[in-house]
Amino acid sequence: MKYVVRTPDGELVYPSLLDVERAYLQGLVDPDDEVREESATTWRKAGSLPTLAQARRASTGAAQRGQMLTVVGVVLLGALALSLLFRDTWNLRLLGIVLALAASFMLTRVTFKAFKRPPPGG
Structure with a gap:
């Protein structure tokens, strides 16, 4: 038809x-x-x-690059948080804890978005 x-x-x-x-x-x-x-x-x-x-449109490479940039940013944020946790000042340790919590929140979002994304080619 x-x-x-x-x-x-x-x-x-x-x-x-x-x-x-x-x-x-x-x-x-x-x-x-x-x-x-x-x-x-x-x-x-x-x-x-x-x-x-x-029907879902195929995701472009831009979406995958955006996800990759977020992961790289979170890794750098986590490294900064870890270095601040081992400082002598309590203010810097507290800032490290806050940055670590922010990094964990961002990774949760990345994981959720990756779970929702349709498989490639389908």
């Missing part, structure tokens, strides 16, 4: 919903674009179709 996709630039006809899904994953069809079966009269937002709503 053919599907018609209406974008701000015009209308495109796809041979099947699988082809619409591929175009959606490639960024050719946006969630705000309207889709209808060729024989139907009602238009639906592409983001409201269950097949397209479950």
Whole structure:
């Protein structure tokens, strides 16, 4: 069954919903674009179709680099916190404890984001 996709630039006809899904994953069809079966009269937002709503766009390398930079920053923050913990002044030790807590919070966020991310290629 053919599907018609209406974008701000015009209308495109796809041979099947699988082809619409591929175009959606490639960024050719946006969630705000309207889709209808060729024989139907009602238009639906592409983001409201269950097949397209479950499809996830592949993450770019920028997201992976952002995660890597965060981890490197946390490692440096942890090293600074560790060096402050072994100082003689209590003020510096307290600052080291606060920095260690901040590093643990950031690592928790990194882990949660990595857990939520879909596997590559899927």
